[in-house]
Amino acid sequence: MLLLAGCAAVGPNYDGAPGIAKDALAAARFARGDANDQSTAPVAATWWRALNDPALDALVDQALRDSPTLQAAEARLRSARATLSTQEANRRPSGSASALGAGVWQAPGTDHESTLHLYSVGFDATWEVDLFGGPRRAVESATAQAQAVQADLADAQVSLTAEVAQTYVGLRAQQRRQALLRDTAAVDAQALALARQRLAQGVAPADDVEQRAQQAETTQAALTDVAAEIAASMDRLALLTGQAPGALDAQLASATPALPAAPREVAIGDPAGLLQRRPDIRAAERRLAGRTAQIGQEKAKYFPKLSLLGNIGVAATDPGKLLRADSLALAAVPYLSWNFLDFGRTAAAVRQAEAGRDEAVANYKAAVLGALQDANTSLSRFGQQRQALLHLRAQQASTARALDLAQQRRQAGTASQVDLLDAQRRDTDARLKALDGEAELLKDFVALQKSLGLGWEAA
Template sequence: MTKRSALSLSAILLLAGCTVGPNYSGPPVAAPNAAKAPAFVRAGDVPVAAEPPVAHWWEALGDPTLSALESRTLAANPDLAAAEARIRQARASLRQEKANLLPNGSATAVYAHAHFPGLNLGDSGSGDSSNGGGSDTSDINLYNVGFDASWEADLFGGQRRAVEAARANAEAAQADLADTQVSLTAEVATAYVNVRDRQRRIALNRHSIAMQEQMLALTRQRYAGGTASRLDVERLSQQLDSTRADVTPLSAELEAYLDELATLTGDEPGALDQTMATVQPIIPLPPAQVAIGNPAALIAHRPDIRAAERTLAADTAKIGQADAARFPKLSFMGIIGIGGTSPSDLTHLDDFTALLAPQISWSFLDFGRNAAKVKQAEGVRDEAEAKYRSAVLAALRDAEDSLSRFRYRRITVATLARAKASADAAADLSRQRYAAGTSTLIDLLDAQRQQIEAEQNLSIAQAGLISDFVAIQKALGLGWQAGGAAPAAATTTSR
C-alpha cells in the first residue's frame, strides 16, 4: 500500500465517528398552556385527591368480583398476548441491529474432486493421469478448512441510527402494551357495571310487573263491581304491557354484556353466566375523591402518548439511516485457511493461506434515489410529529370531557337520589294511609310502582356515574401494571 493510499484510508477511518442525520431532541410542545395549569379548568366541583393514583384503580370501587375479573383479563386476554409478542419482536429486532455493528464470520470445510480431460499435470503428485486416444486426463483432490469474516465500517452512523430507531420502536411496543392494558381494564369495568345495572333493572322491572298485575286484577274487580271504568282497566293494561316490554331489551343487553365480559377475560361467551348470576343489590359507587393530577403529568403518563413520542424518535433516527446511504461505504473481507491436495495437508498449521481485502464503494451516480429516500424519511418523521401533537390534544380533550361528564353526572345522581327519597317517603305515607283505612290498595301499589321507577332512574344514573369514573381512568391512562409500563424517554417527564 502506497503512502497516499494509506493516508486516504486513514482519512476515511477518521469519519467513523461521524453520524449523519438530525439528532432527536425530544417531542414538540403540543399543548404549551397545559403545563401551566394546576388542574383541568373545567374540573368544577369534582374533588381532586392530592396523592398519586394507584395503578389498579378499580380497587377503589371495593368490588371483589370486579377486581378478580380485572386480574383474569390482565393474565389471559389475547390482545395482551399479542402486544407482548410484538414487544418480543421489537426487542429481537434491536438485538439484530446491534449485531449488525459487529463483524460477520463463518467457518468452512471443503472437499473438491476435479477431473480435467486433455490436461497433463505431469508428476506433480496432485492427482492421477492417464493417456487414452492421444489425450491426457488428470484428477485432482482438494481439501481445505478455513475461516472468513466480513465487516462494514459504520463510517457515517447509518447502522447506529438503525440501532437508535430499533430501540425507540421497542420502547413504543412496551408503551403499546401499557395502552392495551388501559383500554382493556376500562372495557372490563364498563361491561361489569352494565351487567350489574341490567340485572338490577330487570329485577326492579319484574317487581314492578308483579305489582302492576295485582293493580290490574283489583281494577278489573272494581270494574266488574261498577266502581271503576273501562278506561282505568285499559290504562293499567297498557302500562303493564309496556313494563313487560322493557324487560326484553334489558335481557338481550345483559346477555351481550356477559358475553363481552367473558371474551375480555379470555373465556368463551357464556363462561361467566353462572359466576355473575347473583344479582348485586347495590352497584359500587366511585370514591369520594378522584385523583387526576395535572395535564403535564397526563402527557407523561398516558401510554398512547408515550408510544407516539417513541415512534417520533424512531422515525427521526431513520432519517440519518437513509442519509448515510448517500456516502461511501468501507468494508473489509478476510480469509484464513489451510489445506492442500491430500488430507494430511490439513495438519500443516504453519502453512496457511490468508487474504485481507478492503473495499470502498460509493453509489454517487444514483440519479437522486438516495436523496428521495431521505425526503421520504423526513416526511414519515413529520407525520409522526403531527400524530404526536394529535395524541396529546386528544388526550387532553378526553380528560376534560370525562371530567365534565363526571361532574354533571354527580349532579344528576344527587337529584335522582332526592327524587328516590321523596318516592320512598310517599310510598311509606301511602302504606300508613292504607293501614289506617284512608287509602285504597291501588293507591298504595301505584305509590310503590313510582318508588320502583325512581329507583330504576337512580340505578341508570349511578351506572352512568361509574362509567364516567372509568372514562376518567382511561383518559388519564391509569390502567397499566406497575411492571408493564415503558420507561419514559430521557427528554420527557418521568412518572
C-alpha cells in the same frame, strides 16, 4: 477511515418532542376539575381496587393475564425487539466457516489413471465500517420503534381494564334493573287485576283497563331487553378474559346484585403527570424519535460505504499437511462502494423520511391535545354526574316518603289499593332512575381513570 467511523452520524439529532399546550401542562390542576372532588394523593395504577369489589378485581386480573388482545400486543413487542436485535447485529462483523473434502478420480482406459484429493478449511468475515452513521441511525430508529410498541402494550392494558370495568358495571346495573322490573311487573299485574274487577263491577272505565294492560306489557318488554343485555355483558366479559361465551354465567349470576360505590375523592394528579402517564403520548413521542432517526438513515446513502473483507484458510491435498505453514492463506481486502448515480432515489427517500417525521410531529401534538381534552371532559362529566345523582336520590327519597304515606292512608281506609299500587310503581320508577344515575357515575369514573392513562404498570 477508522477515525471517520467515530464521527457524528448524518441527519438531524433528536432533541425531544416539540412543546405543545405549555400553559395547560404547567398548570397546577385541570381546567375542568372540581377541587372538592380531587385528592392530592398519588394516582394508583390499579384504580379498580378503589371500588372494593372482589369479583371485579378477579375479572381484571384474569383479563390482564389471558386476554387475546394483550397476547397479540405482546407478540408485536417481541417482534419489534427482534427487529432491534437484527439492527444491532448488522453493526457487528459477520463471519462464516467452511470445510471441503473432495476427490477427483480418472477412470481406467484413459491416458492417465489418477486420483486427486483436496482438503480445505476456511473462515470468512465481513464488516461494514459505519463511516456516516447509517447503521447507527438504524439502531436508533429500531430502538425507538420497540419502545413505541411497548407503550402500545401499556395502552392496550389501559383500554382493557377500563372496558372490563365498564362492562362489569353495566352487568350489575342490568341485574339490579331486572330485579326492580320484576317488582314493577308484580305491581302491574295486581293493578291490572283490580282494574278488571272494577270494570266488571261498573265502577271503572275500559280505558283504565287498557292503560294498565299497556303498562304491564311495557314492563315485560323491558324485562326481555334486560335479559338480553345481561347475556351480552356476560359474553363480553368472557371474551375480554379469554374465555368462551357462558363460562362466567355461574360466577356472575347473583340474586342480589350490588353496584360498587364510587369513591368520594379521586386522585387525578396534574396535567404534567398526565403527559408522563399516558401510554399513547409515550408511543407518539417514541415514533417521532424513530422517524427522526430514519432521516439520517436515508441521508447516509448519499455517501460511500466501506466494507472490510477477510479470509483465513488452509488447503492441501493431504489432510496431514493442513497444519503446515505453507498451506495457510490470508486475505484482507477493503471494499469501497458508492452509488452516486441513483437518479434521485436517495433524495426521494430522504424527502419521504422527512415527511414521515412531520407526520409524527403532528400525531404527537394531536395525542397531547387529545389527552388534555379527554381528561378535562371526563372530569367535567364525573363532577356533573355527581350532582345529577344527588337530585335523583332526592327524588327517590321523596317517592319513598310518598309511598309510606300511601300505606298509612290505606291502613286508615282513606286510600284505595289502586292508589297504593300507583305509589309503589312511582317509587320503583324513581329507584330505577337512581340506579341509572349510579351506573352512569361509575362508568364516568372508569372513563376518568382511562383518560388519566391509568391501568398499567411499568413492571
